[in-house]
Amino acid sequence: MSYRIQVDTEAVSLLRTLAPHVLVQLSSALADVAAALGEGEDAETTELSAEGCVLQYQVDHARRLVQVVRVEAYTPAQATG
Numbered sequence: 700m701s702y703r704i705q706v707d708t709e710a711v712s713l714l715r716t717l718a719p720h721v722l723v724q725l726s727s728a729l730a731d732v733a734a735a736l737g738e739g740e741d742a743e744t745t746e747l748s749a750e751g752c753v754l755q756y757q758v759d760h761a762r763r764l765v766q767v768v769r770v771e772a773y774t775p776a777q778a779t780g
Contacts, residue, residue, distance in 0.1 A: 701737040702758075704729060706767040710754075713770040717752060724749035729756065733765050 714722060728747045736742060736758060747754045755769040
C-alpha cells in the first residue's frame, strides 16, 4: 500500500513562490520517497533539497503519511552567510 503526501498550509504558501522547475524537482523527489516507503524501505533523511530550497517532511507509518512540514528557500547571500 502506498503512502499519502500531505502539505502543511505554511509550506504550501512557500511552495507557490518557487520556480516551476524547482517545484517539479522537489515534488518528484517526494513522490520517490513515498513510493519507497510504500515498498517497505526506510527514509534515509527527512529533508529534500533542490537549487537552494529545502523541504522538510515527517513520516507517520501508522497513518501511512508523508507530511511536508517546512519549506525554506535560501538566497545566495543566506547560503554563504
